[in-house]
Amino acid sequence: MDSENKQQLIARLRTIEGHIRGVQRMVAEDVYCMDILKQTRAIQRALHRLDSLILENHLNTCVTTALRSDADAERERVLHELMQVFDATKRK
Numbered sequence: 001m002d003s004e005n006k007q008q009l010i011a012r013l014r015t016i017e018g019h020i021r022g023v024q025r026m027v028a029e030d031v032y033c034m035d036i037l038k039q040t041r042a043i044q045r046a047l048h049r050l051d052s053l054i055l056e057n058h059l060n061t062c063v064t065t066a067l068r069s070d071a072d073a074e075r076e077r078v079l080h081e082l083m084q085v086f087d088a089t090k091r092k
Contacts, residue, residue, distance in 0.1 A: 005057050009050065016046050 001009075023039050066078040 001057055001061070005053070009053060012046065012050050012053075016043060016050070019043050019046065 019039065020043060023036060023043065026036050026039065063078050063082070066074045069075060
């Protein structure tokens with residue numbers, strides 16, 4: 001992962017972390033449930049966007065390199081990894 005992408009992801013993670021702390025305060029202060037749910041949904045969307053950026057980077061680097069490789073085992077390995085991640089998310 002290049003430095004620019006890494007810094008972008010770290011910034012997003014810090015923002016998400018701040019939002020999670022905010023939700024924790026909201027719960028402690030007995031804020032209206034719907035307001036808390038709005039915030040947790042925003043966090044979920046932010047995490048989804050983070051996942052998308054990480055996946056995009058992975059596809060453009062590791063997966064592309066593996067698919068161009070002459071090593072059948074390496075191609076199968078990266079494809080299997082992707083399938084495992086997406087199979088795991090379907091069950092949740």
